[in-house]
Amino acid sequence: MTQTEILVIGGGPAGLRAAAAAAELGAQVLLIEEMDWLGGQLVKQTHKFFGSKEQYASRRGIDIARVLAEELDNHDRVTVWTGAPVLGIYEDGVVTAQKDNRHVKIRPRRIIVATGAAEKVLPFPNNDLPGIYGAGAVQTLMNLHGVLPGRRVLMVGAGNIGLIVSYQLLQAGVEVAAVIEGAPRIGGYLVHASKIRRAGVPILTRYTIKEALGRDMVTGAVIQQLDDHWQPVPGTEQTLEVDVICLAVGLTPLADLLWQAGCEMRFIPELGGHVPCRNHLLETTRPGIYVAGDVSGVEEASAAMVEGRLAGLAAARSLGYGGPEAESCIENALEQLHGLRSGPAGDKIRSGLKKLLGEEGAVC
Ligand SMILES: Cc1cc2nc3c(=O)[nH]c(=O)nc-3n(C[C@H](O)[C@H](O)[C@H](O)COP(=O)(O)OP(=O)(O)OC[C@H]3O[C@@H](n4cnc5c(N)ncnc54)[C@H](O)[C@@H]3O)c2cc1C
Incomplete structure (x- = not known):
């Protein structure tokens, strides 16, 4: 049985920052990541990030991942296992993982779950045909493995992810037939929308996908207009010839381990x-058991990094590390989070957190 003071599950921006912060206060940390590399979503992001300067805004996601992973090299109290999915958190506090094809047990004193988020899907006829991908899968294919998903894509969803991945497809030489969006307005930042509009890609708001066409693979898609009540408008169907349908319709926290742990x-x-x-x-x-990053609520990398730091500090302090220094670091992280979430971009998160935590931020 492997013993550690703090176990961090997930090596994205939240997990990396959690591990660094806990080690900074003096705790022994084991960080486990299921992929063979660290950085989570960041390693697929070739664009320059928005967010705050302290969290490396205006640098490319892939570069931020490298900086965060290198920060851990300064901490000899952190052990990192990659290629090791965590499988379960049990009632007695034991955590199991797969490492080097073996089933291993870990007994941590504290756990920080930073497993990120999973993509949502959409129900429509033929949505299981080869050629239908989540946007994250398209990014993994293109940006990690250098494989194009197809020749001509319909992008479903005009939030930041749909817009950014559309631009990355264009950069890779793939044609984007259209971006469709069910809401009346584009959800992502105007800067991303403008780039793909300038490249001649239509962005159709109040449109949805009616069905995918094809027998053994996608050969087309039927799209249809929606009215103000999100109902399809008869007679507005259009058929697009595409071999890829990319779904960028949101993310949901990857919280299986938390459910299993009884949280x-x-x-x-x-x-x-x-x-x-x-x-x-x-x-x-x-x-x-602490949480940080998208698993605690889908947000952005900046907030994931600060939450990671906060969870790492709080977990280490609960083990007696840090003294008064820990208090001021925690206060500072709370202030940074508050700052990131103020302003119009934070409206949605603030309203979600208010529902979850109430005005006082107490346990619900
Ligand atoms: C296309 C796109 C563009 C984006 N652009 C921006 C941007 O410009 N600015 C910005 O601030 N944010 C951006 N984001 C959001 C940002 O990437 C995420 O908010 C951030 O990565 C969340 O960090 P995280 O550490 O919580 O999760 P992740 O980055 O998802 O990391 C979670 C890690 O946990 C690992 N994991 C999961 N389950 C297990 C398990 N059972 N065992 C072991 N490991 C596990 C995963 O493999 C992963 O490495 C973008 C996201 C996408 C998809």
Whole structure:
């Protein structure tokens, strides 16, 4: 049985920052990542990030991943396992993982779950045909493995992810037939929308996909206009000849381990679906289990990094590390989070957190 003071599950921006912060206060940390590399979503992002300067805004996601992973090299108290999916968190506090094709057990004193989010899908006829991907899968194919998903794509969803992945497809030489969006307005930032519009890609708001066409693979898609009540408008169908349909319709917290661990969960649409109840220091209703990043509510990399730092500090302090220095670091992280979420861009998150935590930020 492997013993550690703090186990961090997930090596994205939240997990990397959690591990660094806990080690900074003096705790021994084991970070486990299921992929063979660290960085989570960041390693697929070739665009320059929005967010705050302290969290490396205006640098490319892939570069931020490298910086965060290198920060861990300064901490000899952190052990990293990659290529090791965590399989379960049990009642007695034991965690199991797969490592080098073996089933291993870990007994941590504290756990920080930073497993990120999973893509949502859409129900429509033939949505299981080869050629239908989530936007994250398209990015993994193109940006990690150098494989084009197809020749001509219909992008469903005009949030930041749909817009950014459309631009990356264009950069890779793939034609984007259209971006469709059910809402009356584009959800992503104007800067991303403008880039693909300038490249001649139509963005059709109040449109949805009616069905995918094809027998053994996608050969086309039927799209259709929606009215103000999200109902299809008869007679507005259009057929597009495409071999890829890319779904960028949102993310939902990847919270399976938290469900299994018995953490209390609540459905909060503004945060992406079921999220763990926790206090303002990100400790869940199961004492000693903390959360950080998209698994605690789908947001952005900047917030994931600060939440990771907060959870790492709080977990280490709960083990007696850090003294008064820990208090001021925690205060500072809370202030940074507050700053990131103020302003119009934070409206949705603030309203979700208010539902979850109440005005005082107490455990729900
Ligand atoms: C196309 C796109 C563009 C984006 N652009 C921006 C942007 O410009 N600015 C910005 O701030 N944010 C952006 N984001 C959002 C940002 O990438 C995420 O908010 C951020 O990566 C969340 O960090 P995280 O650490 O919570 O999760 P992730 O980055 O998803 O990391 C979670 C990690 O946990 C690992 N994991 C999951 N389950 C297990 C398990 N059971 N065992 C072991 N490991 C596990 C995963 O493999 C992954 O490495 C973008 C996202 C996408 C998809």
